Amino acid sequence: MKKILELLKPFWRTLTVSLTLKMLGSITDLFLPFLIAYMIDDVIPTTTTDNLWPIYMVGIYMFLIALAGWLMNIFANRTAERIAAEAIRELRHEVFEKIEGLSSAQIDQFTRPSLISRMTTDTYNLYNSTAGIQRLGVRAPVLLIGGILMSFLVDPILTLVMIATLPFIGLVVYTVSKKGIPLYKEIQVRVDRLIRTVREFITGARVIKSLSMSEHEQQRFEKDNQRTVDGELKASITMAKINPLMNGIVNIGLVLVLVFGAFRLDQGYVQKGDITAFVTYFTIILNAMMSITRVFVMLSRAQASGARIDEILNAPNDIQDGTEDIVVNSKLPHIAFNHVSFSYNKQKYNVEDISFELFEGQTLGIIGSTGSGKTTLVNLLMRFYDTTDGEILYYGKPIQTLKVKDLRSRIGLVLQQDLIFSESIYQNIQFNRNKIGHYDIDMATRIAQAEFIYEREDAFEAMMATRGMNLSGGQKQRILIARAIAGKPDVLILDDASSALDYQTDMKMRKKLNETLAHTTKIIIAQRISSLKEADLILVMDEGKIIAKGTHETLLKTSSTYQLLAKHQMGGAAL
Numbered sequence: 034m035k036k037i038l039e040l041l042k043p044f045w046r047t048l049t050v051s052l053t054l055k056m057l058g059s060i061t062d063l064f065l066p067f068l069i070a071y072m073i074d075d076v077i078p079t080t081t082t083d084n085l086w087p088i089y090m091v092g093i094y095m096f097l098i099a100l101a102g103w104l105m106n107i108f109a110n111r112t113a114e115r116i117a118a119e120a121i122r123e124l125r126h127e128v129f130e131k132i133e134g135l136s137s138a139q140i141d142q143f144t145r146p147s148l149i150s151r152m153t154t155d156t157y158n159l160y161n162s163t164a165g166i167q168r169l170g171v172r173a174p175v176l177l178i179g180g181i182l183m184s185f186l187v188d189p190i191l192t193l194v195m196i197a198t199l200p201f202i203g204l205v206v207y208t209v210s211k212k213g214i215p216l217y218k219e220i221q222v223r224v225d226r227l228i229r230t231v232r233e234f235i236t237g238a239r240v241i242k243s244l245s246m247s248e249h250e251q252q253r254f255e256k257d258n259q260r261t262v263d264g265e266l267k268a269s270i271t272m273a274k275i276n277p278l279m280n281g282i283v284n285i286g287l288v289l290v291l292v293f294g295a296f297r298l299d300q301g302y303v304q305k306g307d308i309t310a311f312v313t314y315f316t317i318i319l320n321a322m323m324s325i326t327r328v329f330v331m332l333s334r335a336q337a338s339g340a341r342i343d344e345i346l347n348a349p350n351d352i353q354d355g356t357e358d359i360v361v362n363s364k365l366p367h368i369a370f371n372h373v374s375f376s377y378n379k380q381k382y383n384v385e386d387i388s389f390e391l392f393e394g395q396t397l398g399i400i401g402s403t404g405s406g407k408t409t410l411v412n413l414l415m416r417f418y419d420t421t422d423g424e425i426l427y428y429g430k431p432i433q434t435l436k437v438k439d440l441r442s443r444i445g446l447v448l449q450q451d452l453i454f455s456e457s458i459y460q461n462i463q464f465n466r467n468k469i470g471h472y473d474i475d476m477a478t479r480i481a482q483a484e485f486i487y488e489r490e491d492a493f494e495a496m497m498a499t500r501g502m503n504l505s506g507g508q509k510q511r512i513l514i515a516r517a518i519a520g521k522p523d524v525l526i527l528d529d530a531s532s533a534l535d536y537q538t539d540m541k542m543r544k545k546l547n548e549t550l551a552h553t554t555k556i557i558i559a560q561r562i563s564s565l566k567e568a569d570l571i572l573v574m575d576e577g578k579i580i581a582k583g584t585h586e587t588l589l590k591t592s593s594t595y596q597l598l599a600k601h602q603m604g605g606a607a608l
């Protein structure tokens with residue numbers, strides 16, 4: 034409820050108008066049974082067939098009251114939907130911004146599928162609840178309390194008989210809801226799993242098919258799908274117990290009212306019309322109780338979803354932004370790692386005691402077995418994660434003290450599995466950075482050896498399929514490299530980014546990079562010695578540690594691992 038109130042707060046003016054209309058609309062509904070009783074007991078007995086006008090007049094009043102109630106309800110319901118849609122739009126925006134600011138560690142912790150389902154299913158649940166509560170949250174209590182008051186006016190004794198059933202109904206709603214509410218939380222967890230399975234299936238469709246694992250994946254999907262359905266069913270069946278139980282209690286109440294009503298009619302305390310009105314009020318009260326139950330169900334869903342969304346919104350800022358501006362000082366190392374250690378799970382270091390210095394315009398090569406911590410070094414430099422021990426300096430200043438946005442905007446990063454968006458090649462390279470014009474894109478394309486773009490029919494306007502499916506691996510990599518170069522970064526990081534390029538193209542690209550971007554500091558992570566042998570400094574990594582460092586020539590003399598790699602990859606040419 035707290036979350037819904039929070040969401041509705043900015044709309045309080047419109048909400049006041051619409052809820053007032055909703056209240057008035059509901060009150061008008063309460064007058065109709067009263068008029069029916071009046072018609073039966075007072076108008077019909079005194080009207081003769083030569084003049085039916087008194088009956089018509091009461092009929093017209095009833096019609097006008099019903100019409101007014103209907104119009105007010107329609108207006109209020111439409112406004113409710115509009116307010117809910119607007120409130121959820123704002124909420125999604127807020128959640129999206131927050132997700133953007135989450136650190137990689139937090140994203141790992143939430144997991145991507147869970148973030149997706151919180152952003153979609155949970156916000157949708159909140160939308161339904163926010164709209165539903167505006168529709169029923171006022172109407173149901175007004176009809177319930179108003180129905181009881183109007184019944185009092187008709188006959189207080191019968192009303193007391195009716196009221197005696199209400200605590201039993203309350204008890205049913207409370208007991209069942211207490212069991213049902215936690216089930217909605219469980220459903221969302223199962224939806225997360227389902228999304229994860231679907232996501233993995235879609236992204237890995239080719240691998241799955243090539244390994245003939247489609248059937249296995251289908252079974253996995255079926256299992257998660259069934260678990261979600263079971264969860265939904267369990268929650269719905271639990272909550273669905275409320276209505277029949279309530280109906281039973283209300284029907285017992287109705288029988289009691291009719292028995293008592295018969296006695297009171299006999300004794301002349303009430304008239305026939307009063308009994309009709311009473312039964313109608315009883316139905317209104319019953320419907321109001323049912324609506325209140327629905328409000329409970331909505332609130333349970335909203336509570337579960339609101340809590341999941343609040344977990345994102347209240348997540349602390351893991352990566353504290355620095356305040357200092359970057360001051361370029363070419364005399365200091367551009368990038369320096371000082372005894373840096375880091376652990377993803379805070380148990381075992383994934384990189385340990387890493388130290389090196391890199392001056393402006395220099396090239397660092399990093400080579401090592403898979404999982405040896407190469408990408409982790411990049412993650413730390415980009416402040417996707419913060420170091421556990423030691424520090425990273427950028428022109429002599431610890432990167433934690435610098436503005437994160439400034440730091441990242443100076444670094445052009447190309448990952449092996451980076452994303453091509455389903456936009457034109459031009460847009461993919463320019464990437465919404467307005468300062469990048471045709472000239473920069475042309476220059477970047479040539480450095481990245483992506484001239485194949487000029488040979489395409491629509492050249493830069495050619496549209497890319499989702500994830501660049503209509504490009505070869507090497508073409509994709511060259512567009513990604515062009516994207517990074519176009520921003521004229523101070524630091525260019527190629528993380529296994531030229532692995533799909535043939536030896537010749539890779540060599541030409543490095544040559545062009547060195548000629549054109551002489552002042553750009555470069556970090557090249559590669560499995561091929563040929564990609565980094567001209568580097569000013571090469572780190573050889575194994576199990577998170579630097580096991581050797583130096584230039585290609587020194588390493589050939591000092592590192593047996595490097596020697597072995599060179600021998601395998603380059604044969605006698607390197608030795």
Ligand SMILES: Nc1ncnc2c1ncn2[C@@H]1O[C@H](COP(=O)(O)OP(=O)(O)OP(=O)(O)O)[C@@H](O)[C@H]1O
Nearest residue numbers: 141377378383401402403404405406407408409410
């Ligand atoms: N987000 C993460 N959460 C937990 N552990 C991680 C995460 N990312 C990487 N690791 C672990 O950290 C270690 C280093 O991984 P890293 O990606 O830096 O290796 P790498 O040398 O770049 O490997 P590759 O050459 O295969 O890309 C590995 O053991 C890996 O399992």
